[in-house]
Amino acid sequence: MADTNVVRFSEEQFLHTTEPYDYLVQIASATERDHEISVYKKFALKNCGISAGTFKDELRKAELRLGSKASQVTELMTEFPNQPIALRCAGYLCNETGVWVNAGLYGPVCVCPQPIMPVRRITNYDTGERKTEIAFLDKGQWQTLIVPRSVLATANRIVQPLSERGVYVDSESAKALVTFFTRMDATNSDLLPETHSATRLGWIDRKRFLPYETGLMFDGDAEYGQMYRSIHEHGDKDKWFALAREVRNSSNIVPRAMLAASFASVLIKPLRKLPFFVHVWSDASSTGKTVGLMFAASVWADPNEEGSYVKNMNTTNVALEVTSSFLGSLPLCLDELCLKDSGGYKGSLEEMVYQFCEGTGRARGSRTGGTQRQRQWNCCAISTGETPIIKEKARAGAVNRVLEIEFGEQPLFADNIRAAETVRDNYGFAGPMFIQALQEDGALDQVANLQKDFFRQVLALDGVTDKQAGVISILLAADRFASDHVFHDDQCLKVEDFAPLAKRREDVDTNLRAYNWLMGTVTENNFRFEPTSDNYNGPIWGKLDEVGSSTTVCIICARFDELMSNAGYDSKSFRKWADRHGLLETTGGKLTKMVRLTSISTPARCVCVKMNALDENSARDGYHQVDVREEDLPF
Secondary structure: OOOOOOOOOOHHHHHHOOHHHHHHHOOOOHHHHHHHHHHHHHHHHHHOOOOHHHHHHHHHHHHHHHOHHHHHHOOOEOOOOOOOOOOEOOOOEEEOOEEEEEOHHHOEEEEEOOOEEEEEEEEEOOOOOEEEEEEEEEOOEEEEEEEEHHHHOOHHHHHHHHHOOOOOOOOOOHHHHHHHHHHHHHHOOOOOOEEEEEOOOEEOOOOOEEOOOOOEEEOOOHHHHHHHHOOOOEOOHHHHHHHHHHHHOOOOHHHHHHHHHHHHHHHOOOOOOOOOEEEEEOOOOOOOHHHHHHHHHOOOOOOOHHHOOOEEOOOOHHHHHHHHHHHOOOOEEEEOHHHHHHOOOOOOHHHHHHHHHHOEOOOOEOOOOOEOOOOEOOOOEEEEEOOOOOOOOOOHHHHHOEEEEEOOOOOOOOOHHHHHHHHHHOEOOHHHHHHHHHOOOOHHHHHHHHHHHHHHHHHOOOOEOHHHHHHHHHHHHHHHHHHHHHHOOOOOOOHHHHOOOOOEHHHHOHHHHHHHHHHHHHHHOHHHHOOOOOOOOOOOOEEEEEEOOEEEEEEEHHHHHHHHHHOOOOHHHHHHHHHHOOOEEOOOOOOOEEEOOOOOOOOEEEEEEEOOOOOHHHHHHOOOOOOOOHHHOOO
């Protein structure tokens, strides 16, 4: 071993050359190298006026210059101020001045003029996509940013997301920064912590639920960060529960149903059901519709306007789809659906209901070919408005998926102002309690059994459709489970509470509604079916054919199709339905009949419909109750 107490280099060499530092980093023995560095450091500080920091930096520069030889000798670590994690430098100089790399004859070159480093690897639970959480020092504070690994690996993509957050990077330095992140990730595979993430809220599996799962992190779209942060506990728990128990003890079913719907939303996925709407409406003002929606939202989140949880229809189709996908299992709260006509949402409310209740977004192509990953959600929507969400001529699918509650002028709360103040200041307590109870062993099976039992009870009500029974049974099951595990009371909603609200088969069947509309239209325009009348010179629609006590209206085919189309009904579908129910007079195997409208006219092809042949009782008799296994139904 060399005499390690002798300094081999002069003061001149320390001040004006790199020879002393090159010598030190190439000493093979770690013990000898550490001792030599200690001796030379004392000499440099005492005789040459070199500071300890300068001495250390020169050693690192020597390692960068010598490349692989230096890496065999010593393992440089990052030394950023207050760094969140210490990582191997991968041949870089990483200190308070930023990130530097040796560029051969040109010496050290700045990669980034501020401390920056990867601090975590993230794998998305749903998609398998990998991201990296990076940390950077900005104005003395460490900031973090989650970026897809594909972005960190591409020079023309890394600039925008990083520069927008405060990282000093441009198109010129982007390539060097990409290389830095790639090497740091490869060199520190054993040091970088790894975690799983999700881009949505709600159930991850049957036991884990975001945002209450500590082992998972959220890495969704940045624009939903505020909405994500609104989901937390705040205020006085006892004040919120006092209001909730006051509501549950009242006879007003409307706020109780909205509260039940808020809990029911998180049952949709584990019960493997489809999303649905609960729509509360009144054309009267100051009834507390918005307060009721805030009350439902306060189960989980900040219901205040600035909390960004409660939405309105001043939005676009895509934004509504993305919001539903982000919420996952938590309820979508929509206030004042009447704003749809003045907002950015294109399409009817009926189309919105269809889109939402499918639980899947539209398929869209990607820029690189193929299709984008379709967004999905498993939640219910709670909405308010001044009009029904489903119009008279809506299709059966939309009617079936909505539970509408009209409440006139009766206020939803004993004191709407006090209720609003309570939920604005106190929220987020009941949701975690409900989820914690559901995570207990056997709890989801218990809820499933409750829902099936309620389904059979609701389906036994006269004429209720299976889908409406499915919606109501989920509300009842959620309310019962919340009563047992959250409120610890016996103030549960009952099947009878929903009997006046449930849609019957005659309400849902589009063709039955079309038949009733047609009978009213014929009665209102009976003068158009009297070709021999001297008092009418307008267009003729057809004729009324009376045989005994029965009457058949014969409408010229072209006119019939026009009337049905203008009213929003499908002529072809109606004819087939009417024929199945014995309401058509036909000839020659066709769903029409040749009819002579006057004694002198030639026969015209008409649709001949028996009038008043399907009253309310016979309409119900036209449907046959069948034994259905509840698990085979979409609800």
